[in-house]
Amino acid sequence: MKKLSLGIIGLGGIAERLLPTFLKHARTGQIVGFDIDEERIQVMKKKFGIETVSDMDILINNKKIDAIYLAVPPKYHCNIAVKVMKAGKHILCEKPLAASIDEATKMYEVAKETKVIHAMNFPLYYGFAYSRIRELLSTNTLGAIKRIELSALYPVWPRPWQQTPWIDSREDGGFVREVFTHFIQLINASFGKIENISSFVEYPDNEHKCETGLIGIGELVSGVKVVFNGLCDVNQLGNIRLLIYGSEGSVELQNWRKLIVKTGEQEWITAGEMKDQSKSINTSYEVVNAFYEAIDGEKTRLVGFEEGLQVTKVVEKLLRKS
């Protein structure tokens, strides 16, 4: 079994979360990291014992590196990903694909042209809730889909545990890009494209700061309406809910993990609060494993840049940018 050598560009919060999974995976060989912040390089080198470089181009052009995990803020994804793909390296890119439709389109075009493996980190897609939703749809438990709703409330944005320099910027931060992206991908994977988007976005006076509220509506090809509602600065616990209403039953995904199915007067929790830990899925492992399998030429489930572009189109149209 040939091990794969991995470069990591961007050694921030999410890279720190994914590194144990990369290190644990039997297929991972050498790992070489790079970050523009030299102090951060030293912290991550000490914590994980990885090799590091202080010049990104040396990493991208290193012939021994098979693939790159790109985990920098969204506005840098495009330029770096294009370089990586043009150097013939496979790429696992963080979501959202980019902070504009133009950049996401370019990334998808270069991915097609260079024929490298291109994948994105959408852990929800590999989790219990998505497979349960697919099952409910395939058994027609929900009946005809009538409406989909995504609703998020935040007492404060950015959330206290994610204080990064870009997360509240209008250019590439905000809860729509950071959080809605995951659920839009889930809707896209389950029901197809969301089109005909219109929205009302609330922005603060400071033109550099991200949205504080959003009401939006989109439409599936079937005509089913998808409703978006997001609001910050409300005095209650943060909460995100995806609701799928059907003629025979409904399903609600609460706070990423808890899945509640409702039919008539019955309600039951089917994921997230189950005691049986053996049924829990390490979604990061599934993402990394699928990426490696695709590099090996195996048939696997990846979210590629074409889907990433589709999701970015919805996100940026909701934010009324094109």
Ligand SMILES: NC(=O)c1ccc[n+]([C@@H]2O[C@H](COP(=O)([O-])OP(=O)(O)OC[C@H]3O[C@@H](n4cnc5c(N)ncnc54)[C@H](O)[C@@H]3O)[C@@H](O)[C@H]2O)c1
């Ligand atoms: N898939 C998920 O569940 C998930 C969760 C959190 C974040 N993310 C995504 O991951 C990306 C990074 O988020 P984060 O929370 O780790 O942010 P972060 O700010 O904690 O980390 C980003 C790192 O990139 C470095 N960096 C910035 N510009 C760079 C450049 N040009 N070249 C090299 N390094 C550079 C920064 O110094 C920082 O260390 C974003 O796209 C974010 O949306 C995904």
